[in-house]
Amino acid sequence: MKSKRKFSADYIHSSFFGIEDSLVSTTGVLAGIAVAASSKEAILTTAFVVIAVESISMAASEFVSEQTEEDVENEKMPASPYLSSLIIFISYVLAGLVPLAPYLFMDHLKAIPVSIVAALIGLILLGVLKGKITHKSPLRSAIEVFVIGGVSAAIGIAVGLIFKV
Numbered sequence: 001m002k003s004k005r006k007f008s009a010d011y012i013h014s015s016f017f018g019i020e021d022s023l024v025s026t027t028g029v030l031a032g033i034a035v036a037a038s039s040k041e042a043i044l045t046t047a048f049v050v051i052a053v054e055s056i057s058m059a060a061s062e063f064v065s066e067q068t069e070e071d072v073e074n075e076k077m078p079a080s081p082y083l084s085s086l087i088i089f090i091s092y093v094l095a096g097l098v099p100l101a102p103y104l105f106m107d108h109l110k111a112i113p114v115s116i117v118a119a120l121i122g123l124i125l126l127g128v129l130k131g132k133i134t135h136k137s138p139l140r141s142a143i144e145v146f147v148i149g150g151v152s153a154a155i156g157i158a159v160g161l162i163f164k165v
Contacts (some may be wrong), residue, residue: 010066014084018088026054027120027149030099039108130145
């Protein structure tokens with residue numbers, strides 16, 4: 001039974017890592033680009049490039065990491081590096097659509113706060129779920145994940161304002 005719990009935990013880790021990283025980094029990048037750029041096309045191009053490149057990069061990193069851990073421990077790990085990398089890829093892509101969606105349907109300046117709020121709500125929900133799965137305080141977990149996302153968005157906006165072209 002312990003092996004089954006470890007097996008599930010590895011995949012939960014991959015999905016949470018993909019979702020959290022995508023919500024945080026995609027929101028930060030989009031907010032920074034949106035305040036610096038005047039073209040909706042530039043913002044959307046950046047968003048699709050970030051989601052595509054980062055999801056593939058994270059999936060590859062997850063695969064290499066899992067495979068390396070497996071080799072170092074000299075025994076078969078319960079998690080499949082292939083499935084872990086697929087989970088993190090899908091999680092990243094789907095979560096990246098949350099902050100991207102407002103830019104698809106709104107003027108880029110109006111989309112900035114909607115995108116940030118959508119991502120922060122996503123992070124809060126992820127934190128609550130994390131708390132429930134780990135049997136820890138869902139509120140505390142939600143606040144922790146929310147703060148991480150908020151700081152990232154603020155940094156993205158600040159960098160966008162500094163380097164506005």
